[in-house]
Amino acid sequence: MTPQRTIVGPIYEIAHSVLAECAEFQQFQAGGIARAEFAGFLDAMAPALMAAGLPAEDVHFAKRYPVSEGAFVADRLGELARRGLLPSAGYDTVRYDELAAEMRAHHYHGRFRTYIYPEEARLLFAIADVVRPRSAIFLGSYYGYWAHAALTAIAADGGHAVLVDPDPRAQEVARYNLERSGLAHAVELATTTGEEYLGASPRSFDFVVLDAEGPRTHPDPEQRGKAIYGRLFRHVLPHMPPGAYLVCHNILFQDIAECPYFDGIIARNRGELGPFLDLVGRELRDFVECTSTEGxxxxxxAG
Ligand SMILES: C[S@@+](CC[C@H](N)C(=O)[O-])C[C@H]1O[C@@H](n2cnc3c(N)ncnc32)[C@H](O)[C@@H]1O
Structure with a gap:
């Protein structure tokens, strides 16, 4: 029997290791074939992708890949600026390209895998680079992978951040990467829940990133899966002054791939995120869904 490979780091790398050599993927990225055709190609490639270690559901998520990572982020920033959510749409693309290359080569993942996709890491860096937060909080920071991109922009501009996650093993990996990249001076690691941290902290935050997730078997429905966003948003609201930003992973309500698999994901999101979205509707001036791979x-x- 072949032993199961332990795969760590970005899930995207697994798919990319198979797709990079395929003409259909190259054509999709060059704008030469439509998303529907690319989706059909991915269905045909599913056995090869899964043999490389890609979880079955991520074959469907691959149908949402942007044609171009850079163009996706430029378009979303343009939209956010037009809607008045960002002061401008320009960010330091050269610095991000260097950072992404450095992370691909050297970022330590410990035993963890991440469902943060390249365009989502670039988008978070870009927003942080445009907004220049003074004080950021990441709730459910996991091993700090998504945060890392933004932290580079935040620290470069003299800002400070706190990464909150109750998993000590994840926090150890985050610490290693922060020390390795010279960012530790600008970042506090809080090995606790967001609720506990916020309950004991008087600080306010002008940049809040939500990516926590509870076990789907949690006895409290408010802490199941992404339902925890509602609870954490309630706890962080008193710490968010008017004009503070909220950025959340897994906001997926539009099926850009026209794939029935996403009917179930969207139904689950409606169920889990309903109370969170009600609060968002009352407390935020606007809330935009960027249709990245995971949303x-x-x-x-507001205010
Ligand atoms: C698994 S990660 C999300 C993964 C991320 N989307 C990625 O692919 O990189 C979710 C994290 O939320 C953390 N978490 C769960 N409940 C939390 C809470 N109440 N406050 C802060 N973090 C929490 C977990 O410990 C976990 O590290």
């Missing part, structure tokens, strides 16, 4: 929501506190 990113961005809004600004």
């Amino acid at each position: 990113v929501g961005i809004g600004v506190r």
Whole structure:
């Protein structure tokens, strides 16, 4: 029997290791074939992708890949600026390209895998680079992979951040990467829940990133899966002044791939995120769904 490979780091790398050599993928990225045709190609490639270690459901998520990572982020920033959510749409693309290459080569993942996709990491960096937060909080920071991109922009501009996650093993990996990349001076690691941290902290935050997730078997429905966003948003609201940003992973309500698999994901999101979205509707000036691979929501506190 072949032993199961332990795969760590970005899930995207697994798919990319198979797709990079395929003409259909190259054509999709060059704008030469439509998303529907690319989706059909991915269905045909599913056995090879899964043999490389890609979880079956991520074959469907691959149908949402942007044609171009850079163009996706430029378009979303343009839209956010037009809607008045960002002061401008320009970010330091050269610095991000260097950072992404450095992370691909050297970022340590420990035993963890991540469902943060390249365009989502670039988008978070870009928003942080445009907004220049003074004080950021990441709730459910996991091993700090998504945060890392933004932290580079935040620290370069003299800002400070706290990464909150109750998993000590994840926090150890985050610490290693922060020390390795010279960012530790600008970042506090809080090995606790967001609720506990926020309950004991008087600080306010002008940049809040939500990516926590509870076990789907949690006895409290408010802490099951992404339902925890509602609870964490309630706890962080008193710490968010008017104009503070909220960026969340897994905001997926539009099926850009026209794939029935996403009917179930969207139904689950409606169920889990309903109370969170009600609060967002009351407390944020606007909230935009960016249709990245897993979906990113961005809004600004009203007032
Ligand atoms: C698994 S990660 C999300 C993964 C991320 N989307 C990615 O692919 O990189 C979710 C994290 O939320 C954390 N978490 C769960 N409940 C939390 C809470 N109440 N406050 C802060 N973090 C929490 C978990 O410990 C976990 O590290």
